[in-house]
Amino acid sequence: MSKAKRTGTQSPAQHAADSHDLIRVHGARENNLKDVSVELPKRRLTVFTGVSGSGKSSLVFGTIAAESQRLINETYSAFLQGFMTTQARPEVDVLDGLTTAITVDQERMGADPRSTVGTATDANAMLRILFSRLGKPHIGPPGAYSFNVASVSASGGLTVDRGAEKTKTEKVTFSRTGGMCTHCEGRGTVSDIDLTQLYDDSKSLSEDPFTIPTYTGGGWVVRVIAESGFFDVDKPIRRYTKKERHDFLYREPTKVKINGINLTYEGLIPKLQKSFLAKDREAMQPHVRAFVDRAVTFAECPDCDGTRLSEAARSSKIKGISIADACAMQISDLAEWVSGLDESSVAPLLAKLRHTLDSFVEIGLGYLSLDRSSGTLSGGEAQRTKMIRHLGSSLTDVTYVFDEPTTGLHPHDIQRMNNLLLRLRDKGNTVLVVEHKPETIAIADHVVDLGPGAGTAGGSVCFEGTVEGLRTSDTVTGRHFGDRAALKETVRKSTGKLPIRGATAHNLRDVDVDIPLGVLCVVTGVAGSGKSSLVHGSIPAGAEVVSVDQTAIKGSRRSNPATYTGLLDPIRKAFAKANGVKPALFSANSEGACPTCNGAGVLYTDLGVMAGTAMTCEECEGKRFEASVLDYHLGGRDISEVLAMSVAEAEEFFGAGEARTPAAHKILDRLADVGLGYLTLGQPLTTLSGGERQRLKLATHMGEKGGVYVLDEPTAGLHLADVEQLLGLLDRLVDSGKSVIVVEHHQAVMAHADWIIDLGPGAGHDGGQIVFEGTPAALVADRSTLTAEHLAAYVGA
Known part of the structure; x- marks a missing residue:
């Protein structure tokens, strides 16, 4: 309901009733948000759109979800809050109507080698209980089937008071049977x-x-x-x-x-x-x-054959299957096996385990196995794995917050994800989704479009309303909503080939394929079909491959684009040369740091059980450097002023005149090439969006020597308007003599390819085969694969 309809004629009671149906955000200023005010309908599906870096995550995650979590933490006792991470209140004037927020983001699951898909979702815990009840021979409690529990045996003295008798010491023995393989200590x-x-x-x-x-x-x-x-x-x-x-x-x-x-x-x-x-x-x-x-x-491990489990744990079986066998099965097969078990003594446990395994299949992860290391999952797979525990939840009136849930999904799988989002909404929950894919934007009840640009050029609400209203709005998203890339009329001819023979990594079935060189080659197929196994796991060594995968950028709030790309080194040297001093003076992490804040620019105060505060350092006014360092100039600017420049400004600054620094200019050119011209050089990496981080990584790798570039879903986190720029970058790489291999689901990239390799026909053991090789036009004409059907529909063929 609009503000106009709520004023004047409404009673306080009516207004209160309306406010219970809205999440109201007024004056949000987190990161680049410029006093953003929105009113989001509860129990509806709201999609947030806008170019990468426009402020979507700052509004949804940094403001709404963060405040919900902070308020929940405040309900705990002061003692418990002392053990929790303290959170500052987001920069916002009014934020009410909040409900409990459950965030399902794309952060990689723990990198602990002991963490697997099974341990991360409680499926392993249920299997251990099942085997401890039904396994033959019986070897002990659930811990006896765990590769994270070691067997322990110890003895010692225990002082026993016999009352009237003399106190005496008795020998006692303690033992615990665990399932860990002693040779590899449960690592496999x-x-x-x-x-x-x-x-x-x-x-x-x-x-x-x-x-x-x-x-x-x-x-x-x-x-x-x-x-x-x-x-x-x-x-x-x-x-x-x-x-x-x-x-x-x-x-x-x-x-x-x-x-x-x-x-x-x-x-x-x-x-x-x-x-x-x-x-x-x-x-x-x-x-x-x-x-x-x-x-x-x-x-x-030769002792446990990589299962991580002791011989005793592997010897206990249910219908001829050990817990190691069960965890190694494809989850869709395991779900079928569990459905065949009929034991009334463990009926509730079987029902819960069946539901968990069926949820994997429903969410498109049936091709995984429970023994898969969680650190090897892609961002999209990790996000969907986190969704598992919420699908069967009886909670209602919860706010679910998703970060691009379609990442890593083939067009065939996006409809399935859409159905899951709608199901969560229909249970009476509020669903907030940050998304770029038009297929998911189209199912929204409400759309908030941020922009108009990125970074300092963004942070405003450009449109708020229905999907139909967005289509006709004159915003960047509205103008590009109906974009469809056309098939190329002519394709490049390959200049050579990269032969792969007998590839068997993961689910690949003895695959032979020649990847063409000197062209843009797209490798596609449904999630789990074997694309990454083919490209990352099978390309022969010594092929001069520069690989840009989806692993997260490591960096603290002291890391920024200048430090990550190596740009700061030539800048420091240029300042040092111009002023006749040491380069270390121009590092806020070294000799040039402000002594009061140690180069952080802010002072962090831990208030114990209350949220900590961060205040701009009064000594350096947030500039991070000692005052004497700022007396040194290059081209009329001090080092703090240079770090406050955008990439585009710095590109001009270091390209000519007194400040001309070719080494710095070369790196800045690459950053501009990947569409990051708006970022400031000193912006903390922790404030960058997922799409910005991936493009930052791409820009860094573009400086490496190598004739073959392998990119893993470079459209992840890219707005519709940015995909066109990405295609231009890929063209420039190929035209400069590079070979570019892209693992991708986006139809615009497929249509723009010179050659397509399609894997399938399904996922897991139903995939692992080459189902098509050829030009995009030939794939559309062929219509024999799932990819072909979706690409044909996309280009209107």
């Missing part, structure tokens, strides 16, 4: 380290022999080794005695004193195992992952 893999990749044994400790990330000459890690007293620092490592070699590589943790400080020395191998090998490979920073790939070989 064992590792072997190549010592030649760790250090140069012809050098001594004083000659900086290490080739391990962070093991630099002056660092504490190396100082502890060199100053431990166990080694002659001038003696080459290859001349160490047997004892010295053992101490260097395998010595148990030992206390040592260095410069009066008590520290712990530990052999190189156990130290590396704790610092690198205990982490999930997919979550590592690129340079650390490259080191691990170079120095460590992982092999399936």
Whole structure:
């Protein structure tokens, strides 16, 4: 109901009744929002649209969902709040009508190697109980079937008071049976380290022999080794005695004193195992992952065959199936097996387990298995996995908040996702969705379009109303809502081929295919059909491939586009050269930092049980640098003014005149190429949207040497208007002599391709085959695959 209809003639009671049906946001100013005011209908599906960086996430996640969570936290006791992450109130004047918000975002699920799809959704917990009740032979409680529970046996003395009798000590034995494989400690893999990749044994400790990330000459890690007293620092490592070699590589943790400080020395191998090998490979920073790939070989554990489970856990079976067998099954097959179990003693458990497994299938994840490491799921798969626990919930009047739920979905699967969103709404819930895909925008009851641009050019409500109103509105989204890319009249001819032979990674069925070079090649197919397995898991080594995948950018609030892309290095050097001082002065994370806020620009105050506060540092006024550093100029600007520039401004600034810096200009060109001209150089990475982060990563990789670029769903997080710009970028890459391979579902990218490889026909064991190879026009004419049907409908053929 509009404001006009609520004023004048309404009684206070009527107005109160209306307000219960609305979430009211007035004066929202989080990040780039400019006093945004919206009134969202409850128990309806509202879709938020706008170009990447327009403020959608700031409004939905940073304001509405964040305040709901903060208010819920305040209902707990002060004692419990002391253990929770403190949250500041969002920058907003009025925010009422809120209900409990459940956020289902695209954050990757934990990178802990012990976390699997099964442990993340409670499916494993239910299976363990099931096997502890029905498994033959019976080996113990549920923990006996868990690869995260070790077997423990201990004995000791217990003092027993016998009343009138003399108090005496009795021997007691404690034991716990766990299902963890003792050889691999429940990881499923064992590792072997190549010592030649760790250090140069012809050098001594004083000659900086290490080739391990962070093991630099002056660092504490190396100082502890060199100053431990166990080694002659001038003696080459290859001349160490047997004892010295053992101490260097395998010595148990030992206390040592260095410069009066008590520290712990530990052999190189156990130290590396704790610092690198205990982490999930997919979550590592690129340079650390490259080191691990170079120095460590992982092999399936020979004792448990990669199942992570002890022999006892694998010996207990239900109808010939062990818990390891069940977890390795494709979930759609496991659901069928569980449906065949009919045991009245565990009927409620079976019903709950069936529902959970059926939800996987319904949400389009039936091709996964429960033993799949959760850290290997894509952002879209992780989001849908998080949805599982909400599908059967009896809660109503909840606000569900989704971040681009169609990410990673083939057009065939989007309708299924739409049905799930509508089902949540029809149960009496409010559903808020940030989305770019027109198929999902079309089902909205209410649309809020933010913009008109991105960053400082966005943050305003351009349109609020129905989908039909959006279509006719003169907004960027409205104008592009009906966009349809046409099939190319002529396609490029390949200049060579990248042969893949006998590919069997994951679900691939002995696939032979030639990927054409010198063209834009799109690899497509339904989610789970084997696209990533073919492109990321099967391209031969040494093919000079630059891969831009969907792993998240690691970065704190001190990280920004300038630091992430390496742009800050040439900028610091240019300032240093122009002023005759050290480059380190122009880093807010080093010598140039404001001493009051340590270069953060703000002062964070922890208020214990209350929400913490962040105040702009009065000393540097948020500029992050010591005052004396700002006296140095380049082209009339100080370093803080340069970091406040947008990419587009900086591109002009470093391109000519006194500030001309070719190395910086080259990086800025790439950032502008991927559509990030509006970002400021010093904007914290934590404030960037998902689409911005991916394009930032793409811009960084564009500077690497390599003739083949592999992009994984580059349209993720891109507005309809931005897809056209992306296609132009892909064309420029190909025209510059690169080969571009894109794993993609977006029909506009398919239509623009020179060559398409379509995998399927289904997902999981129903996929893994090449179902089409050829030009987009031939695919549309063929009409033999799901992709062909959707592409034909898209181009109006």
